[in-house]
Amino acid sequence: AEWAAAVAAVRDLPSDARVLLVCHVNPDGDALGSMLGFTLGLRRLGLLRSQATFPGPFEVPPPFRGLPGLDLLVPEAEADPDPDLLVCFDAASASRLGGLVDRLDTAGASIVLDHHASNPGFGYINLIDPTAAATSVVAEQLLARLGVALDAEIAECLYVALATDTGSFRFDMTTPAVHEMAARLIATGISPGEISRRIFDTRPFGAIRLYGDVLQRAQLEPDVAGGLGLAWTYATLDDLARYDQKPYVLEALIDSVRIAAEADVSCLVKQVRPHEWAVSMRSKGAVDVSRVAVALGGGGHRLAAGFTGRGTIDEVMAAIRAELAGIDSSG
Numbered sequence: 431a432e433w434a435a436a437v438a439a440v441r442d443l444p445s446d447a448r449v450l451l452v453c454h455v456n457p458d459g460d461a462l463g464s465m466l467g468f469t470l471g472l473r474r475l476g477l478l479r480s481q482a483t484f485p486g487p488f489e490v491p492p493p494f495r496g497l498p499g500l501d502l503l504v505p506e507a508e509a510d511p512d513p514d515l516l517v518c519f520d521a522a523s524a525s526r527l528g529g530l531v532d533r534l535d536t537a538g539a540s541i542v543l544d545h546h547a548s549n550p551g552f553g554y555i556n557l558i559d560p561t562a563a564a565t566s567v568v569a570e571q572l573l574a575r576l577g578v579a580l581d582a583e584i585a586e587c588l589y590v591a592l593a594t595d596t597g598s599f600r601f602d603m604t605t606p607a608v609h610e611m612a613a614r615l616i617a618t619g620i621s622p623g624e625i626s627r628r629i630f631d632t633r634p635f636g637a638i639r640l641y642g643d644v645l646q647r648a649q650l651e652p653d654v655a656g657g658l659g660l661a662w663t664y665a666t667l668d669d670l671a672r673y674d675q676k677p678y679v680l681e682a683l684i685d686s687v688r689i690a691a692e693a694d695v696s697c698l699v700k701q702v703r704p705h706e707w708a709v710s711m712r713s714k715g716a717v718d719v720s721r722v723a724v725a726l727g728g729g730g731h732r733l734a735a736g737f738t739g740r741g742t743i744d745e746v747m748a749a750i751r752a753e754l755a756g757i758d759s760s761g
């Protein structure tokens with residue numbers, strides 16, 4: 431019923447309708463890729479006034495600056511104040527839309543595309559599939575139901591989204607359906623090797639030295655989480671400044687912390703402001719880190735979650751240890 435409603439909400443629009451597409455703050459590959467791929471699809475349908483945006487500073491992280499459809503992005507300040515239709519991507523809750531949250535009230539209708547189990551369904555129409563590996567899986571399905579054929583531009587966006595959220599097809603939700611979708615995308619002629627190199631494997635040289643400093647101070651705490659163990663480290667604004675690097679270079683560094691065989695849980699704590707930290711948490715399975723993140727004001731998935739921590743690094747880590755102490759590892 432929700433699929434039919436979503437299809438009708440798009441199909442019934444006149445061609446001069448204003449559609450606003452939004453994704454979560456600090457957008458990642460799934461947020462940008464699913465949104466831009468879908469925006470390109472709407473334009474193929476003749477909805478030429480479709481525009482995409484995201485909350486906060488209008489800065490696309492360098493790895494994503496080659497994405498097709500970037501020219502359809504507008505800064506938050508220029509986003510339509512009362513669009514005919516709002517379409518949201520990869521936002522687990524309305525608060526993840528930052529200053530664009532008011533569009534849920536001013537838009538004529540809204541469709542939420544997401545894959546977070548914790549999503550309350552904050553749209554008028556909700557396409558939320560917690561079994562989907564990425565929001566782009568939901569986006570591809572809706573595009574198909576709308577009769578939009580995949581082309582190389584749409585496919586590249588959806589592929590970036592799929593590759594990002596599956597950890598390059600390594601994580602548990604990498605199902606046959608995920609590989610079948612990847613096959614459909616690659617069949618349009620896109621180049622997975624070149625795309626992966628651009629998105630995951632291209633960073634400034636200074637980032638390598640920065641990673642060295644941050645990983646050098648990693649800590650292993652075997653007793654945390656009822657003996658399941660915690661590996662963690664942190665990066666400060668000083669670290670970034672020392673190597674003249676931007677915060678985006680730290681996004682994937684959690685993948686180097688989570689390799690610790692002795693720990694089920696891993697954390698990377700990234701300073702955003704003097705007393706504000708963006709915390710990434712990962713689990714190998716025994717601990718549901720989304721419960722920790724939700725308890726501390728954030729959200730996410732069972733094995734990958736995050737929140738904004740306040741105070742000193744010691745205070746943030748104390749809060750995490752306290753939550754991990756209370757977690758029932760069977761959950």
Ligand code: 5GP
Pocket residue numbers: 522526546684709710711727728729730731734735736737738
């Ligand atoms: P990452 O550690 O890669 O930044 O985020 C992992 C997952 O945790 C994301 O897919 C997202 O769902 C969630 N997440 C990260 N940071 C936050 C946050 O500050 N608030 C909420 N609600 N979720 C977050």
Ligand code: MN
Pocket residue numbers: 454458460461520
């Ligand atoms: Mn995301």
Ligand code: MN
Pocket residue numbers: 460461520545563564565595
């Ligand atoms: Mn996602």
